[in-house]
Amino acid sequence: MQPRILPYFSPSIGPEEIAEVVDTLQSNWLTTGPKTKEFEKQFASQIGSREAIALSSCTAGLHLSLVCLDIGPGDEVITTPLTFAATANVIEHVGARPVFADVDPSTLNIDAEQIERAITPRTKAILPVHYAGHPVDLDAIQDIADRHGLTVVEDAAHAVGAAYKGRQIGTGNNPTSFSFYATKNLTSAEGGMLTGPPEILDRARVLSLHGLSRDAWKRYQRPGSAVYDLEEPGYKYNMTDVHASIGLCQLKKLEAFQQRRLEIAEAYNREFQNYPELEIPVTLPGIDHAWHLYVLRFRHTDLTIGRDEIVEKLTENGIGTSVHFTPIHMFRYYREKYGYRPSDYPIARGNFERMVSLPLHPALSDEDVADITGAVCSIVRQYRKRLAA
Numbered sequence: 001m002q003p004r005i006l007p008y009f010s011p012s013i014g015p016e017e018i019a020e021v022v023d024t025l026q027s028n029w030l031t032t033g034p035k036t037k038e039f040e041k042q043f044a045s046q047i048g049s050r051e052a053i054a055l056s057s058c059t060a061g062l063h064l065s066l067v068c069l070d071i072g073p074g075d076e077v078i079t080t081p082l083t084f085a086a087t088a089n090v091i092e093h094v095g096a097r098p099v100f101a102d103v104d105p106s107t108l109n110i111d112a113e114q115i116e117r118a119i120t121p122r123t124k125a126i127l128p129v130h131y132a133g134h135p136v137d138l139d140a141i142q143d144i145a146d147r148h149g150l151t152v153v154e155d156a157a158h159a160v161g162a163a164y165k166g167r168q169i170g171t172g173n174n175p176t177s178f179s180f181y182a183t184k185n186l187t188s189a190e191g192g193m194l195t196g197p198p199e200i201l202d203r204a205r206v207l208s209l210h211g212l213s214r215d216a217w218k219r220y221q222r223p224g225s226a227v228y229d230l231e232e233p234g235y236k237y238n239m240t241d242v243h244a245s246i247g248l249c250q251l252k253k254l255e256a257f258q259q260r261r262l263e264i265a266e267a268y269n270r271e272f273q274n275y276p277e278l279e280i281p282v283t284l285p286g287i288d289h290a291w292h293l294y295v296l297r298f299r300h301t302d303l304t305i306g307r308d309e310i311v312e313k314l315t316e317n318g319i320g321t322s323v324h325f326t327p328i329h330m331f332r333y334y335r336e337k338y339g340y341r342p343s344d345y346p347i348a349r350g351n352f353e354r355m356v357s358l359p360l361h362p363a364l365s366d367e368d369v370a371d372i373t374g375a376v377c378s379i380v381r382q383y384r385k386r387l388a389a
């Protein structure tokens with residue numbers, strides 16, 4: 001019998017999202033307009049930030065943050081090697097140099113001690129990623145930033161709904177960029193949201209739409225208001241009302257989505273903790289984990305099979321997986337430009353080689369979760385070096 005196919009990800013889109021998108025399509029406003037404004041308002045109020053700017057992506061929010069901090073050629077920005085390419089690419093986009101600080105082996109988040117070591121007179125900012133939805137040690141990173149006069153820009157692509165010591169991510173004073181990409185905890189198909197201090201957000205808002213002094217919605221709404229000025233050449237990073245329609249519905253479901261993600265992560269942990277060959281993700285005290293990713297690590301010294309073969313076996317069982325992430329310094333562009341060797345960030349690289357991201361999304365049933373844990377555990381039993389006790 002063919003196994004059931006459990007893809008790595010399936011979107012949780014219901015009739016509410018479909019109706020809201022249709023409503024927008026039937027209205028006379030498709031691009032940035034009332035629904036985008038409403039999405040910004042509701043998102044800010046739900047997480048508890050003063051303000052939020054809806055954008056076309058998290059990448060756009062990260063890029064705008066660096067532009068608004070006037071970071072450019074000759075500057076350095078410290079970030080993690082264990083992230084999606086966008087985090088480092090935006091540093092390249094402003095002409096600055098990404099400098100990597102290796103990760104902490106427990107959370108796989110950027111290691112504060114390594115940040116301190118990577119600081120030079122050219123360092124302007126620290127760009128940590130709340131990897132997998134587990135917040136970084138914000139107090140330790142802020143302390144380093146304050147002592148060295150640096151700004152912290154948070155990549156919160158994975159961290160909608162996460163909290164650090166009771167503080168929701170995105171409610172502090174750092175520019176913080178969220179992702180609503182299709183696979184994220186809250187999606188608008190594509191999209192992002194930027195929160196942070198008013199002086200950054202005011203400029204980011206203007207820069208997100210070409211640098212125009214007033215956006216199209218305002219220009220077309222009121223008679224006599226069609227005249228605008230150009231403050232500085234900006235970008236085309238605005239969110240559309242079609243995307244905001246999806247985001248508004250997803251925001252209402254976020255709490256239930258997060259609850260289901262937590263239940264699934266706990267179900268995985270309960271099964272996998274019985275296997276010494278498996279290293280389950282940690283949640284440090286004081287952390288509310290967003291559980292964007294469930295990253296399981298295999299102890300290869302205890303197994304006769306490598307990560308890639310495990311992925312193949314899971315695929316044969318109909319289970320889709322992913323790997324988050326190939327460390328940035330191993331990519332050709334960064335290798336050739338900066339002369340990195342794979343061994344330069346050994347914790348990121350070593351963990352990359354033994355990690356698999358399992359499906360983690362609210363559409364998974366208990367039966368799906370049992371099939372996934374069953375398949376993983378049976379591979380471990382089949383390929384373990386030591387005999388079961």
Ligand SMILES: Cc1ncc(COP(=O)(O)O)c(C=O)c1O
Binds near residue numbers: 155181
């Ligand atoms: C850590 C991280 N940062 C940034 C991004 C970019 O997000 P977006 O696709 O919304 O630009 C992603 C996307 O997957 C990500 O995982």
